[in-house]
Amino acid sequence: MFERTGLRAAVAACCAAAVLTTPAFAGAGGPGAPGAGDPYFPEYGNGGYDVAHYDVRLRYDPRDDHLAGTTTIVASATQDLTAFNLDFALPVKSIRVNGALSEHTQRGSELTVTPPDELPAGEQATFVVEYEGVPSSVEVDGLKPWIRTADGALAIGQPEISAWWFPGNDHPRDKATFDIAVNVPEGTEVLANGVNTDTSTLAGRTTWKWRTTKPTATYLAFLGIGQYEIHTKRGAFGQPFVTAYSEGLGELDGPARASVERTPEVLEFLSGLFGEYPFEAQGGVVPSEGMNFALENQTRPTYSHKFFLTGANTSVVVHENAHQWFGDSVSVDTWQHIWLNEGFASYAEWLWSEQQGTGTARQLFDHYYGAHPADDPFWQVAPGDPGPENIFDGAVYDRGALAVHALRNVIGEEALLDVVRTWVAEKRYATGTVEDFIALTEQRSGEQLDEFFRAWLFTPGKPAATPENGIPVSATRAGIPAPPAVAEIDATHRQVHEH
Template sequence: MIRGSEVARRGRTTRRGGALKRQSLRAVIAACCASAVFAAPALAGAAGPGAPGAGDPYFPGYGNGGYDVSHYDLQLRYQPADDHLQGTATIVATATQDLTAFNLDFALTAKSVLVNGAPAQFSQNGLEMTVTPPDTLPEGEMATFVVEYEGTPSTADVNGFNPWVRTADGALAIGQPEISSWWFPGNDHPRDKATYDVAITVPDGTEAISNGVNTRRSSLAGWTTWNWRNTEPTATYLAFMAIGQYEIVGKTGAFGQPFITAYSDELGPLAGPAKASIERTPEVLDFLSGLFGEYPVSAQGGVVPSEGLNFALENQTRPTYSHLFFQDAANVSVVVHENAHQWFGDSVAVDTWRDIWLNEGFASYAEWLWSEAHGTGTTQELFDHYYNAHPADDPFWQVLPGDPGAENVFHEAVYDRGAMALHALRNVVGDEVMTDITRTWAAEHRDSTGTIEQFIALAEQKSGKQLDDVFNAWLFTPGKPAVNPATGVAASAARENVPAPPAVAEIDRAHAHLHEH
């Protein structure tokens, strides 16, 4: 993601990040594996309610315990004139404990709830919706929850926060780390991925775009229904919806897959540079698959609204880009960044939001790799440039990519220092091993999640080296790493007054909105 707004707290307790002391890497990994589930389960044999949060170290109230969702079926009807949304969500889930009650994350007004076809009691408080089924759901049993609801998303503020964007011709449901609660009820944490069927009914002449492929479009009595299907497990924040006046084009993209783009009819002169950038997506994906392995999802594309968005987000199968990225010229770097996330961030999601470096470091480094392949600056030249762009006393070096804290999840250091960390690792282990690490990580964690500790363990296994020096210096220690072969900082990084590689201008334009708070 490249974004220009602060991460929201939605009124929940967050933890301030600090240096993770890595006296024993393997002890950390052991602890991580021992606590593979955030929320403490009910005592063996005792039925009870699921936890009202997943226990994420940065956002403990996000998500819920007690069940695992496998599929969302969303039947939606939206009226742009008054921003009114009606919906029926059918959620297929499996109980992970004997469950007497469970929570859904939801900001709109529920009208009724069925659990396995029977009416269930429910209550709502802020973003927490508590459902009490008529009978206990046994551990391991698959269940179906059906929620009928309605509301005006743009007025559904929770503790002063609302990520829904109402536009002149429709709406945008796009956001990170959260957005789903403003358009469907669910388990809003990246650990609980699911597949999606989304049917969006809007007035004739209005387009509606979501993830995956458009399986059907039908019209009746002045309304058009757009059916979208997304068949790969997807985190809730990566499910999206864009409604308005769009030019939607379907083509065949890389690997013979559907390539679906949507450009706002109101882009004006920005339509040219936007299309010149996003239409290169198949070329970008072909390049990235050569580095990272098989493209992990079954569709591709891009969406550009004309207003309401000042960042880009890697919505699974269909990244969405602010029009601001194309104000000056075409920008392929942002396309590379968001599509690299299809491997790192989407297919392999963060296990907790503390693991954000695994998303943003890789996506930013992918921009450097693209530059290197296209003769606009080698990865070492780009490392040297960004290393020298921040003097030792720059607060930039106080943010730890491996544990940035909730308030710094999208700080520039997570991106740029994060990319430097990967290049430093490459310098230490060599190109061949680095490629092996990267491709193995993407393959072994496909359609799942990963932690920084798991990545470190893989890097040490593949390289046959103890890598505390490089990971401590770049991820977990405040301050600017010194020139040192053990930490991957080559002597060339110490050179000053070296002209910036040509790629820097475009990369910096792609990252500019990161700092527009």
């Protein structure tokens, strides 16, 4: 992901020292917790239930950004539940729990629901929420992540966006499948995750239906509405390959297509490294306005037009598609573990460069290690626990990739591939922590790596140039030339700092 989103100021100020004291989705009888207990963002997510499926049905008018919706949530109580919270910011008209009208209160994006009857632990329930509002006008804690464009809107963001278009349990721990149906004026296109199951027009309005059948985190659910040229072709592994290019891209249309159309090739390359692609569809979306970043929406990565200002850019395509394994299939258990997403997605760019002959991973390591002197602030962010204000800091990406290559130097290429493939296979559709990854790495490699990971992930400062830290002598030489890939990688990563 390449984004610097506005994080909640109050959370950033007060939550760096918070600790996870209770499981996110379990507990005794009573009301469910209003947050998942994430140490960086304690109010994100909720406790007391586990969602299996979202059915999101919307009517949207680009003319005035008016959205009316009904979302049905199929969930199971993980405790005897007298009340529960949903993460949602738009005005609510009604809520039914198992068909019965239920009381509700709303504070910011915390929607508290009190059903007339207690929900027994282990039993499945349905929550039906009817709502209506103008998403671009709704602000919570200084955030307005819904992006209104001249021809429609984009529901895209990290770590929060879903609360501006559907109610849910907004934390990566609680994944679910999705059906998304959006009714818009005829001539307007709608993109979402997965596969387009139906498109029909009646009385001047068109309904687009999309379905994703693999577990999806709420922030990775995506909505793009506007004037797009949409194509569905056969992609890698025989899957549907859905691309959409804004009709307003102009001279950037060519470079955008020259990049995104290589997605099947990129996925074949990445699957050779990481193992089987974990989802049922693939693709890419390029809007012509509204966003300065790219995001790894599940099956539907989306790229700002700005990535293609100087020509084709496959580095960003590699990065966002590497996230389909690191971030989407295997998600962070809490947001402090963001290195597991960004470090490996950034390192995938290095491996792609190596395969394309534009710079080996070793050359890129030597360049980036040498490009930042010891007193550079770059080294002051520890990727393994960067703090809520730094989860998208450049060091999480570049120092994160350096750490992966240094690990390769210490345990060997084959051992690293074995660790990575085991990780994505064992954690598929689940979540993981940095500590989990360290334990797996030590177990699979037979190496004791506490000091290595402490130096690279948890200690501010430039890791010492020692064999134990995986740093070759070549990385310490002055005047190391930049491989050709550096220009494209830097142009890609620069977006982190411009948003």
